[in-house]
Amino acid sequence: MALDLRRRAFLIGSAVVGAAGAALYVFKKKPPATVETPVAPPSAPVEPGMAIPAGQAVLPDRYRDVLRAMVARIYPDGDSADGAVAAKAYDYIDHELRRSNMQNTRRLLMNGAVTLDRVAFGQLKKGFVQATPEEQDTVIAAVQSGEGAPKSFNGDDFVAAAVAMTIEGMFCDPVYGGNAGELGWKSIDWVMQSPRPKTP
Amino acid sequence: MSESVDVIVVGSGAGGGPVAFACASAGAKVLVLERGKHLKREDFVYDEIGIAKRSVFVPSAVTDPHIVIHQGGGAERTDDGWIACCVGGGTVHMSGFFYRFRPEDFRLRDEMGPVTGALVANWPITYEELEPFYARVEQIIGVSGSAQEGAHVSPRSTPYPLPAVMTHPGGALIDKGAAKVGAFSFITPRAVLSRDYDGRLACHLHPLCGSFGCHVGAKSSSLETWIPKAVATGKCELRAESRVVSIVSGDDGRATGVVYRDAAGVDHEVSARVVVVACSAVETARLLLLSKGKAHPQGLGNADGQIGANLMFSTLSKAHASFDFASSPAMREPGSAFLGRSVGDYYFGPKGVRGGGAIAKAGGLNFLFPAGGPVVQSELAATSDGARKAVWGAELKKKLRWYWHEQRQAICETFGEYLPTAGTHVALDGSVTDSLGLAAAQINVARHPFDLEVSKYLVDKGLAIFQAAGARETWTSNIGGSTWHLPAGTARMGADPKTSASDKMGRLHGVKNVFVADASTFATSGGWPPTLTIMANALRIGEGIAAAFTRREL
Numbered sequence: 094m095a096l097d098l099r100r101r102a103f104l105i106g107s108a109v110v111g112a113a114g115a116a117l118y119v120f121k122k123k124p125p126a127t128v129e130t131p132v133a134p135p136s137a138p139v140e141p142g143m144a145i146p147a148g149q150a151v152l153p154d155r156y157r158d159v160l161r162a163m164v165a166r167i168y169p170d171g172d173s174a175d176g177a178v179a180a181k182a183y184d185y186i187d188h189e190l191r192r193s194n195m196q197n198t199r200r201l202l203m204n205g206a207v208t209l210d211r212v213a214f215g216q217l218k219k220g221f222v223q224a225t226p227e228e229q230d231t232v233i234a235a236v237q238s239g240e241g242a243p244k245s246f247n248g249d250d251f252v253a254a255a256v257a258m259t260i261e262g263m264f265c266d267p268v269y270g271g272n273a274g275e276l277g278w279k280s281i282d283w284v285m286q287s288p289r290p291k292t293p
Numbered sequence: 294m295s296e297s298v299d300v301i302v303v304g305s306g307a308g309g310g311p312v313a314f315a316c317a318s319a320g321a322k323v324l325v326l327e328r329g330k331h332l333k334r335e336d337f338v339y340d341e342i343g344i345a346k347r348s349v350f351v352p353s354a355v356t357d358p359h360i361v362i363h364q365g366g367g368a369e370r371t372d373d374g375w376i377a378c379c380v381g382g383g384t385v386h387m388s389g390f391f392y393r394f395r396p397e398d399f400r401l402r403d404e405m406g407p408v409t410g411a412l413v414a415n416w417p418i419t420y421e422e423l424e425p426f427y428a429r430v431e432q433i434i435g436v437s438g439s440a441q442e443g444a445h446v447s448p449r450s451t452p453y454p455l456p457a458v459m460t461h462p463g464g465a466l467i468d469k470g471a472a473k474v475g476a477f478s479f480i481t482p483r484a485v486l487s488r489d490y491d492g493r494l495a496c497h498l499h500p501l502c503g504s505f506g507c508h509v510g511a512k513s514s515s516l517e518t519w520i521p522k523a524v525a526t527g528k529c530e531l532r533a534e535s536r537v538v539s540i541v542s543g544d545d546g547r548a549t550g551v552v553y554r555d556a557a558g559v560d561h562e563v564s565a566r567v568v569v570v571a572c573s574a575v576e577t578a579r580l581l582l583l584s585k586g587k588a589h590p591q592g593l594g595n596a597d598g599q600i601g602a603n604l605m606f607s608t609l610s611k612a613h614a615s616f617d618f619a620s621s622p623a624m625r626e627p628g629s630a631f632l633g634r635s636v637g638d639y640y641f642g643p644k645g646v647r648g649g650g651a652i653a654k655a656g657g658l659n660f661l662f663p664a665g666g667p668v669v670q671s672e673l674a675a676t677s678d679g680a681r682k683a684v685w686g687a688e689l690k691k692k693l694r695w696y697w698h699e700q701r702q703a704i705c706e707t708f709g710e711y712l713p714t715a716g717t718h719v720a721l722d723g724s725v726t727d728s729l730g731l732a733a734a735q736i737n738v739a740r741h742p743f744d745l746e747v748s749k750y751l752v753d754k755g756l757a758i759f760q761a762a763g764a765r766e767t768w769t770s771n772i773g774g775s776t777w778h779l780p781a782g783t784a785r786m787g788a789d790p791k792t793s794a795s796d797k798m799g800r801l802h803g804v805k806n807v808f809v810a811d812a813s814t815f816a817t818s819g820g821w822p823p824t825l826t827i828m829a830n831a832l833r834i835g836e837g838i839a840a841a842f843t844r845r846e847l
Contacts, residue, residue: 167685194355230686237682253683256675264667265342281697283667286499288508290340 145191151199152190156206159221160186160255163209166229167259175280182262185271188293189258198254205251209233212241269293298324298530300838301551301565303537303580306382307827308571308811310519311430315835316569317529318522321842324530324563325520326553328572329378331533332385332516337506341666344505350377350386356728359575364716364739370725373777374575374736380533381516382573383778384824388503389484389512390659391436392821393427393447393829395640396420397654401710401817405654411712411741412603414816417786417797418833424450426829433522434513435490436825438482445477445637458487458496460633462623463701466616467634467660470762476638476754481659483633484513484824493517500630503664519828535561538729539584540568540807546588548807554729566847567838569799571811571831574604574780578719578813579734581784581801594784594801599794601719603782604736605818606775608656608709610748612755614764615700621763624701632703634660639754640820642747655747656709656820658755663702670696700765705755709747711775711818714739719783738775745773779823781812799834806847810834 145151152160161183168177177183190199206221213221213232221232236242237252262271264278268290272278278285299321302309309325317323329350343349354372361369376383397404399416407413428451430436438453457480464480471478485496485507496511510517523529534556541562542548550564570577578601582592592600618625635657642655663670674696675683684692696702716739721732752769759767787793790802793816799808810831812823819826841847 168689169686171690194353233685249682252685253676256683256685256689257672259685260671260675261342261346261668264671266340269342278667281667281671281693283697285666286339286501288338290338290343293342 143196144193147191151187152203152206155220156203156210157187159206159210160202162222162229163206163233163255164259164262166226166233167256168263169226175276177259177263179273180263180271180276181273182259182271184273185262185265185269186258188270189261198258201251201254202258204246205236205248205255208236208242208246208248208251212236215241266290296561297550297564298322299565299842300324300567300569301326301563302569302571302810303540303551304382304571304573304577304811305380305520305531306376306515306571306573306811307384307824308573308831309569310381310384310515310523311828311831312569312571312808312810312835312838313523313529314433314519314526315832316839316842317524317526319836319839319842320528321839322528323523324532324565325523326535326537326551327378327380327531327533328536329380329382329533331380331531332506334506334508334510337508339499339501339505339666341501341668344386345665345669348372350379350383351375352378352728358725358727358733360722360725360733360735362735362737364737368735374734374780376573376778379516380520380531381514384484384514385506385512385516386504387484387512387514387824388661388664389514389824390635390822391431391438391482391484391825392635392657393424393449394420394819394821394823394826395447395637397641398817398819399423401654408712408741408743411714411743412792413712414603414785414787414792416816417788417793420447423826423829423833424448426833427825430825430828430832434484434518434828435486435493436482436484436513437487439480442479442482445479453482455487455490458483458485458631458633459498459629460631461629461662462626463616463621463662463703464632464634464660466621466623466762467632467703467758470758470760471634471636471638473761474754474757476636476758478634478636478660478758481633481635481661483631486511486513491518498629498631501664501666502630503661536729537580538731540570540580540593542584542586542589542593542804544587546586546803547805548593566842567806567808569808569810569835569838570784570813571809573811574783574813575719575734575736577809577811578604578783579721579732581809582719582721583731589804593807594794594804596803597790599785599790599792599802601783602715602794603713603785603816604717604719604738604780605711605713605782605815606777607779607818607820607822608707608711608744608748609774609776610707610709610752610772611770612705612707612752612759613768613770614703614705614756614759614762615766616703616763617700617765619699620765621701630662632660632662636660636754636758639751642750654710654820655751656707658751658758659706659708659822660755660758661704661706663704670702673702703759703764705752705759707748707751707755708776708820708822709744709751710820712741712743713782714741740773748773776822779812781815781818781823784809784813785816786814787816798837799830808834808838 170176722735784794
């Protein structure tokens with residue numbers, strides 16, 4: 094997984110600073126350092142990136158649409174419009190990916206979107222966006238298990254990153270552009286107490 | 294140098310705050326230089342994305358990286374090893390679990406005997422010497438705890454100044470589980486106000502606490518306590534966004550002052566009779582190594598290569614539990630988000646766990662609810678036990694319904710001893726620089742096999758307590774991990790310059806007027822989170838400096 098996504102896990106959860114990063118531990122997938130299993134952590138490059146201003150595309154339109162469609166399947170509507178589309182989770186992701194230190198995540202999601210489209214064409218003879226929701230689920234599962242990807246691309250990491258960002262888009266403070274109408278919070282009976290952020 | 298003070302304190306957190314307070318209270322002219330911003334209560338909002346997902350408190354690995362090299366592995370550019378850079382440091386957003394170390398921690402080399410491959414040492418001070426400072430820190434900043442912990446913790450000369458913070462009814466399940474396995478759980482002491490204290494408001498039990506700053510000031514951080522108390526003496530000035538780039542020394546080896554860069558990028562040189570370094574153990578070592586001079590060609594106080602050596606963290610592992618609301622209705626109850634139980638019965642494990650010594654040092658167990666709010670906890674739910682692939686689609690929604698409506702999860706964090714080894718140390722990286730062009734800290738890690746043994750031992754105890762408490766499901770994560778934000782040992786106190794970097798008063802060997810006052814001075818990692826011990830030791834060191842001034846030794 095891109096280092097900038099893993100490292101956003103805050104000061105990893107333990108006593109002095111709290112456990113807010115605990116959940117992200119699992120996304121980090123960084124095995125504990127032990128003498129039994131010497132760790133060779135991924136040497137993911139972190140390069141200073143540039144922020145992308147509002148009005149400028151984060152991803153090419155085609156792959157933005159692929160990613161948006163994927164997010165809709167990660168947190169789909171149920172019997173009512175209670176999913177990522179209604180909560181505008183992708184609006185959050187689009188906003189978040191503009192930050193300068195998200196360069197590696199942008200690259201990961203871009204590569205993932207390309208892979209989704211390639212696998213869709215291979216399996217279905219049509220693009221990911223044109224596939225039915227059920228077909229899209231099949232393609233996501235295939236990519237998650239490593240199908241259709243070059244060795245340098247980890248489909249599991251890609252899906253994990255997309256899931257993490259979709260969850261953020263579902264449950265963030267609405268000031269960040271997602272969780273429209275506090276849809277996510279309402280779904281889990283969460284009442285966010287004040288003071289809350291006024292700006293993202 | 295046009296500006297001159299008595300004492301420059303580099304860093305304003307758990308180490309720097311007490312030193313500034315002690316020296317200023319004694320009449321010394323003190324300047325505290327803090328590289329981070331001076332955030333105020335009104336800056337602390339409950340913004341899970343901003344706080345928990347954007348690492349607003351720590352520098353970016355892009356611009357100010359640490360380089361971590363595990364034995365046998367490659368180099369990783371990371372923000373591991375950083376703690377908050379703001380006035381108050383990591384205490385600003387700590388959970389505030391404030392335990393004392395045990396007396397045996399201070400004589401661990403004697404207690405354990407020789408351990409092959411480890412650089413275990415005794416502290417040059419005893420628990421009994423530090424105890425009065427523990428007591429005073431608790432009183433000065435406001436620590437809340439319960440007398441019921443009794444003999445299960447370190448001896449105390451004074452009661453807690455405040456009763457324990459209200460805990461969740463689910464804590465009773467942990468009490469029951471601990472009792473079933475023959476252990477005793479006590480309410481975790483916290484640097485959080487259970488009642489109004491010293492002009493600050495009591496904790497209002499906000500569901501988001503650990504990792505967040507407190508907007509009512511109930512968290513007894515250095516920001517809320519030591520620093521304002523030091524400034525109130527009229528003898529201490531605080532300068533935020535002032536990043537010390539070098540400690541300047543003369544040909545005689547004494548420090549003459551520091552150079553710092555302000556927020557506008559302008560360098561300033563300030564002279565001082567004493568410089569105290571308290572930047573957290575990785576950055577303290579880095580600053581000392583960067584501060585070369587004619588008399589210190591290998592870095593300040595590094596004639597024997599001891600700066601950066603003996604790096605430790607805590608050996609952190611986690612036992613997790615899910616309690617069904619149906620079978621554990623107490624967990625459904627609203628109320629405090631603070632589960633708040635600790636178990637110290639396994640602080641010393643059975644002989645053989647650590648091997649080689651008279652006792653087998655292990656560590657403490659801290660039971661808590663997962664911190665964070667809907668974002669962080671939902672991500673936890675999405676990955677469950679950490680071994681599976683992330684779930685998505687209908688399965689994700691089902692998982693979240695279960696997570697938020699049918700059960701409550703708890704975590705047992707274990708704080709095992711972390712043995713220092715020759716391969717675990719801080720150095721300057723030869724190729725990576727920070728945003729100022731200075732060599733980045735290189736964190737080398739070569740774990741001792743005992744750490745893993747202890748981690749397994751402790752996490753099994755946590756699992757047993759959860760299971761006895763009625764948990765429906767239990768699992769573990771992070772076995773043998775590290776508390777990356779709690780570094781220690783890189784300027785270890787000791788009598789011998791060949792095996793330590795500073796004397797028992799925190800003064801660098803070979804540099805008469807430079808002191809270290811953070812966890813860098815620790816000889817052992819301890820078996821609980823170290824923040825209270827950092828403060829107590831820093832207060833001791835600060836009062837030692839003040840006394841030396843009085844004796845005209847500095």
